[in-house]
Amino acid sequence: MLNYDIVVIGGGPAGMAAALKARECGVESILILERAESLGGILEQCIHTGFGLQYFGEELSGPEYADRFIKQVNEQKIEYKVDTMALQITDDNIVYAVNKTDGLLEIQAKAIILAMGCRERPRGALNIAGTRASGIMSAGTAQKYVNIDGYMPGKKVVILGSGDIGLIMARRMTLEGAKVECVCELMPYSSGLTRNIVQCLDDFNIPLYLSTTVVDIHGKDRVTGVTIASVDENRRPIPGTERYIECDTLLLSVGLIPENELTRAVGIDLDRVTSGAVVDEYRETNHKGVFACGNVLHVHDLVDFVTLESQTAGEGAARYVQGKKKDSDFITTKGVGAVRYIVPQKINLDNEGDVKLFFRVGNTFKNATVKVTCGDEVLISKKRPRLAPGEMENVIIKNSMLKSFAKDSVIEITVEA
Amino acid sequence: MNFDVAIVGAGVVGNLIARELSRYDIKIAILEKCNDMAMGTSKANSAIVHAGFDAKPGTLKAKLNVSGTSLMPDLCKTLHVPFKPVGSLVVAFSEEEKETLNELLDRGVKNGVPGLEIYDRAKLKEVEPNISDSAVAALWAPTAGIVCPYELTIAAAENAVINGAEFIRNFEVKSIKQENGLFTVSNGEREITSKYIINAAGVFCDEIAKLIGDDSIHTTPRKGEYMLCDKSIGNLANHTIFQCPSKMGKGILVTPTVDGNLLIGPSALDIEDKTDVTTTASTLASILETAKKSVPVLTTREVITSFAGLRAHCDRDDFIIEKSTKNPNFINVAGIESPGLSSAPAIALYVRDMIIPEMGAAEKPGFRPDRDEPVRFRHMSNEERKAIIAKNPAYGRIICRCETITEGEILDAIHAPAGARDVDGVKRRTRAGMGRCQGGFCGSKVVELLARELGVEINQITKFGGDSKILYERTK
Numbered sequence: 001m002l003n004y005d006i007v008v009i010g011g012g013p014a015g016m017a018a019a020l021k022a023r024e025c026g027v028e029s030i031l032i033l034e035r036a037e038s039l040g041g042i043l044e045q046c047i048h049t050g051f052g053l054q055y056f057g058e059e060l061s062g063p064e065y066a067d068r069f070i071k072q073v074n075e076q077k078i079e080y081k082v083d084t085m086a087l088q089i090t091d092d093n094i095v096y097a098v099n100k101t102d103g104l105l106e107i108q109a110k111a112i113i114l115a116m117g118c119r120e121r122p123r124g125a126l127n128i129a130g131t132r133a134s135g136i137m138s139a140g141t142a143q144k145y146v147n148i149d150g151y152m153p154g155k156k157v158v159i160l161g162s163g164d165i166g167l168i169m170a171r172r173m174t175l176e177g178a179k180v181e182c183v184c185e186l187m188p189y190s191s192g193l194t195r196n197i198v199q200c201l202d203d204f205n206i207p208l209y210l211s212t213t214v215v216d217i218h219g220k221d222r223v224t225g226v227t228i229a230s231v232d233e234n235r236r237p238i239p240g241t242e243r244y245i246e247c248d249t250l251l252l253s254v255g256l257i258p259e260n261e262l263t264r265a266v267g268i269d270l271d272r273v274t275s276g277a278v279v280d281e282y283r284e285t286n287h288k289g290v291f292a293c294g295n296v297l298h299v300h301d302l303v304d305f306v307t308l309e310s311q312t313a314g315e316g317a318a319r320y321v322q323g324k325k326k327d328s329d330f331i332t333t334k335g336v337g338a339v340r341y342i343v344p345q346k347i348n349l350d351n352e353g354d355v356k357l358f359f360r361v362g363n364t365f366k367n368a369t370v371k372v373t374c375g376d377e378v379l380i381s382k383k384r385p386r387l388a389p390g391e392m393e394n395v396i397i398k399n400s401m402l403k404s405f406a407k408d409s410v411i412e413i414t415v416e417a
Numbered sequence: 418m419n420f421d422v423a424i425v426g427a428g429v430v431g432n433l434i435a436r437e438l439s440r441y442d443i444k445i446a447i448l449e450k451c452n453d454m455a456m457g458t459s460k461a462n463s464a465i466v467h468a469g470f471d472a473k474p475g476t477l478k479a480k481l482n483v484s485g486t487s488l489m490p491d492l493c494k495t496l497h498v499p500f501k502p503v504g505s506l507v508v509a510f511s512e513e514e515k516e517t518l519n520e521l522l523d524r525g526v527k528n529g530v531p532g533l534e535i536y537d538r539a540k541l542k543e544v545e546p547n548i549s550d551s552a553v554a555a556l557w558a559p560t561a562g563i564v565c566p567y568e569l570t571i572a573a574a575e576n577a578v579i580n581g582a583e584f585i586r587n588f589e590v591k592s593i594k595q596e597n598g599l600f601t602v603s604n605g606e607r608e609i610t611s612k613y614i615i616n617a618a619g620v621f622c623d624e625i626a627k628l629i630g631d632d633s634i635h636t637t638p639r640k641g642e643y644m645l646c647d648k649s650i651g652n653l654a655n656h657t658i659f660q661c662p663s664k665m666g667k668g669i670l671v672t673p674t675v676d677g678n679l680l681i682g683p684s685a686l687d688i689e690d691k692t693d694v695t696t697t698a699s700t701l702a703s704i705l706e707t708a709k710k711s712v713p714v715l716t717t718r719e720v721i722t723s724f725a726g727l728r729a730h731c732d733r734d735d736f737i738i739e740k741s742t743k744n745p746n747f748i749n750v751a752g753i754e755s756p757g758l759s760s761a762p763a764i765a766l767y768v769r770d771m772i773i774p775e776m777g778a779a780e781k782p783g784f785r786p787d788r789d790e791p792v793r794f795r796h797m798s799n800e801e802r803k804a805i806i807a808k809n810p811a812y813g814r815i816i817c818r819c820e821t822i823t824e825g826e827i828l829d830a831i832h833a834p835a836g837a838r839d840v841d842g843v844k845r846r847t848r849a850g851m852g853r854c855q856g857g858f859c860g861s862k863v864v865e866l867l868a869r870e871l872g873v874e875i876n877q878i879t880k881f882g883g884d885s886k887i888l889y890e891r892t893k
Contacts, residue, residue: 035815085815096799100810104803122855124722127644129698132724134880134887138857145861151876151888176892220692221884237698257853261819264649 002107004079005029005321007095009086009262010115012041013303014294014310016069018113021314023076027321031107032073032080033097039073039080040066041117042140043303045147048168050195054304065303081105086116089266093289111289111317114263114277115310118256118295120165126254128160130217130226139165139253146172154249158226159183160214162190162197164301166253171200173251180204181245184212184228186235186254189364191390193301214250215242223248256299263292273341274298281344281355282316282325283309291317298343298358301392309358326350329407331374336414338362340389347397349407355397359413364388369416370395374409387415420446420583421776423602423611425590425625427454429566429761430753431617432573437765439580441778446609447574447582448602450589452882453842454835455570457619458757460845461643461694461726463683464566464674465657467756468505468558470525470533471667477736479528482756485763486560492762496572497790498565499675505561505657506536506545508711509554514661518556521662525558532559547653547712561657565675566758567845571835576788578834581781585609586838587882590618593628595744600629613772615748616741620691620729622751631743634751638691638727639665641683642700646719647853651677658711666728666755669707671715676848681708681715687730694725721853728754736760738767748772791846792829795821816866817859819852827863831870838871840864841881864888 005027008015011034019030038044043051046062053059056068073080084099093112097105120138135154143165145153155178159166162185170180183201188211190197201208209228215237216227230241258276260268268285269278276297277285283293293313294306319325328350333342342359357372365387372380372395380395387393395413405411422438424431427449435447449456466489472478493500509515518535525533534557541548541555578584587604593614594601600611618625623634657672665685672680684700701723709715731737731752741747748771750764757764792805794812806813811825830837830846837843840850843863850856850863864887868875876888 035818083814085818087815087821098802098806098813098815100806100813103806103810103813104799106799119854120857122721122853122857124645124720124855127698127701127717127720127723129696129701129723131695134885137860141857141860145888146892149861149865149875149888150892152890152892153888155889215698216695221881222886259818 002031002105003029004031004107005110006031006113006317007107007109008032008113008115009095010034010041010117010294010296011039011080011082012115012117012294013043013066013069013306014117014296015113015115016073017307017310018115018291018293018314018317019078020069020072020076021311022318023078025315025318027318030078032078033084033086033095034080034082035085037083039070039082045144046168047147048172051303054302055307086262089262089290091266109289110321111291113313113317114290114292114296115294116259116262116296118258118299120252121255121257123252128214128217131219133217133219133221133223135219135223135249136217137251139169139251142169142251143172146176152176152178154178156181156247157249157251158214158228158245158247159251159253161185161253161255162192162208163253163255164192164196166251167192167196167200169251169253170206171204174204174206180206181247182207182209184209184214186213186231187211189388193390213237217250223250226250256295258296258299260296263296271341271345274343278345279343280330281312281347281351282319283313283344284316284320284325289320298341301390305392331405331407331409331411333357333411333413335359336412338365338415339413342413347402349402349405351402352399354399355402356394357397357411357413358392358394360392361387361389361415365415365417371414371416372397373412373414374405379411418446418609420444420609420611422446422613422615422772423448423600423609424615424617426616426618426621427570427574427584428457428459428617428619429455429570429573429758430750430764431615432570432577433761433765434615434617434750434768435577435582436573436580437769438773439577439582440780440784441773442781443776443778445577445582446611447577447584448588448590448609449584449586452586452839452879453837454574454584455567455845456881458726458728459570460567461724462566462641462728462758463670463672463755464563464680465505465670465672465759466500466562466564467759468525468533468561469528469530469756469759470521470556470558471662471756472528474524474527477738478756478760481736481760481763481767483529485756485760488762489562489564489759493564493569495787496569496576497788498569498572500562500564501675502560502562503656503673504557504559505659506541506555506557507659507661508541508548508552509661510551510710511553515554517661518554521556530558530560533557545655545658547714548658549711549713552711563657563672563675564758571846572788575834576785579788580784584835590625590628595629598746600746613746613748615750615768617750619753620727622729622749626741626749626751629741629743629747631741631747631749633742634737634749635732636751637687637730637732638693639730639754640686640688640693640725640727642696642704642723642725643680643682644701644704644720644723646679646681647721648677650719651679653679653712653714660707660711669704671708671712676851681705683726691727694727696723696725722855730754736764738764740771792826794823794826816862817847817849817852819854820848822847822849822859824866827866828870831867837867839879839881839885840867840887843867
């Protein structure tokens with residue numbers, strides 16, 4: 001049995017930022033477990049730029065962004081094991097993991113930071129009808145084939161879903177000589193960043209069809225085409241709008257799901273909306289000493305925000321290990337109406353600082369008012385020129401406000417159009 | 418290449434026949450048109466071992482179902498194939514349907530099905546808590562079970578190959594010549610000869626029979642669509658839950674699978690195209706609606722994939738297992754629709770008895786009834802895991818995260834007798850890619866491993882043979 005103060009599961013941007021922050025807070029004994037061959041996570045295949053604008057104030061590629069953290073992990077001599085898969089967490093915070101050289105590892109941790117990231121929703125989750133030919137894959141899988149393996153997964157491409165990976169891959173496949181016929185988006189708006197729509201679609205004359213989905217996939221061995229159709233306001237295909245598009249590849253960018261198998265197996269409470277753990281402001285779950293951050297907690301728009309959140313979790317885990325994180329009463333947070341979720345879901349009443357609440361809306365709004373209330377009291381009311389599901393929002397609960405709440409109070413966030 | 422027996426079709430029926438015949442001192446070939454076995458009906462069905470009360474008494478279906486089902490547990494144990502004796506329930510939702518239960522019970526008793534019992538509503542609710550409140554009674558069949566159909570098919574072939582049979586893939590039988598008591602079978606490029614042919618070609622049985630001028634078989638592909646749900650709701654059903662049967666089949670069932678998922682389906686639609694395994698949005702929607710009649714809490718939220726399979730429906734309404742009138746050395750094993758999987762072990766014995774005595778073949782010494790137990794890392798204790806990684810470090814590298822499948826298991830699948838040659842072949846042998854991400858992460862790693870082990874460039878690897886390649890040329 002190995003012993004560490006903090007075991008971080010996942011060596012992507014979340015895990016590395018959390019580990020570095022914990023070290024900065026004075027924790028010596030830290031181990032990062034990474035299932036891929038190297039640290040860096042999914043950033044390693046994101047060779048486009050656009051990372052780091054918020055955190056570093058410069059525009060970096062995915063590998064460059066990751067590299068800054070990998071360097072620090074090495075400088076700080078934080079231990080890590082790559083090609084190592086965590087299999088299980090026990091009730092008393094033992095982590096079982098496996099790799100080729102150590103075999104089965106049994107690691108007793110004082111605190112655990114979950115940073116496993118997320119995965120893409122597969123075709124099956126959408127129940128798209130048609131054949132099961134070759135040539136249907138997630139945009140991220142295609143990205144790996146192109147950017148890491150150096151092979152083209154298709155030549156004539158339709159992309160379903162206008163999430164950022166889909167948009168990025170539209171450009172990437174085009175640059176590599178493929179013809180991207182169109183990007184179809186089920187919703188009446190894109191969930192991708194505006195800059196990606198401009199730089200990845202508009203600049204290459206790739207059409208984006210909103211309120212459109214793929215209703216049938218054709219081809220016995222390899223995909224030969226797809227049928228797309230417009231959808232009504234209930235997202236149901238409208239008969240008569242079907243259109244056949246010849247293609248050999250269908251890329252799916254239809255959402256990301258936090259990878260919480262370990263979390264679920266040990267019985268940690270999950271939020272049905274985020275599919276991540278229910279956490280407090282330090283990102284501690286209801287399982288004592290287990291923290292979660294990054295895309296395993298909720299899917300972020302930018303890696304910069306993952307980094308910031310993970311630093312919070314790293315600090316929390318350090319405080320826990322050092323005995324500074326005391327049990328206290330909680331107040332809870334609740335998204336109402338168009339506010340789909342809030343992270344954190346609860347706040348320790350004895351918190352000494354301000355607490356930032358992150359939330360996401362389910363519709364687009366222009367000139368809307370964001371209201372934060374507790375009971376009848378309006379704590380914050382502010383105008384926002386634009387709110388969109390693709391962009392996470394935040395409000396700050398000042399410590400002075402926090403001090404005024406009774407135990408078990410509920411802070412609600414609403415949006416008024 | 419000269420054989421004594423050539424079996425056309427590497428489905429569960431063909432492969433179990435091959436295994437049974439491989440006990441004898443004869444040369445056996447399994448001819449398969451695809452790049453792998455279990456590529457037709459055997460890979461896409463309800464995975465149910467039926468108790469045997471559905472078929473009309475006196476039919477081959479009735480006889481072979483009951484005896485096949487009784488053979489199944491031991492066969493699966495010997496071949497290390499997952500089988501669970503979960504039992505089945507046929508649920509009645511009205512007094513009229515309750516009558517049907519009594520008819521099924523009577524029929525079952527006549528067919529020799531043991532242990533049948535009618536459950537009242539209270540007992541049904543007790544054993545199946547998620548059953549609809551509108552269910553009034555059920556027929557309980559304790560001998561029914563669930564099995565992994567493609568794993569049984571693969572295990573049977575592996576075992577036959579261990580015992581000397583030859584598995585010939587990508588061999589689509591295009592012509593059969595008959596000369597001097599010998600068949601010459603060609604795929605247009607290569608030929609083999611054989612003294613006997615066993616036509617186990619599933620939905621293509623009629624076409625194979627026609628190659629020797631036998632027009633007696635009429636196969637209609639009857640398509641069944643299914644939805645497979647995540648393991649997180651695998652416990653919504655404890656048993657296989659049927660609704661009362663109709664003319665087209667046993668209706669929509671809700672069942673756990675041996676791997677812990679939940680399976681819903683099948684629809685039943687007679688079609689023309691014997692290769693059409695497309696799913697349709699309207700059918701999937703109606704399957705869910707009908708399944709909700711049994712288990713109301715079902716939603717599409719947990720669906721991880723949907724698929725369709727074709728049953729080889731024949732107009733004679735019974736299995737056709739007989740010598741062709743055109744040539745007694747040509748055995749048709751046709752119309753093997755449900756309960757074909759359940760009956761397959763008994764069909765193998767039945768076919769053996771049709772030809773082995775007249776061939777005068779002797780049992781050969783050293784026949785091995787089993788195969789090496791495949792390593793299933795996900796089911797191992799931590800002690801077993803330590804030991805196996807110490808023996809072979811490849812078992813320490815997880816390739817498929819969702820199902821916890823190791824590199825070692827994938828290498829085993831590729832190097833097994835008649836091993837995997839494509840991504841779907843690896844998937845069926847190991848479960849890599851069958852989890853909730855459906856190969857999103859591990860797909861490219863499986864491609865890499867296949868290319869490395871088979872010694873080809875990665876863009877030569879296919880999803881399931883033919884033109885199903887995954888990658889084109891190198892990037893710029």
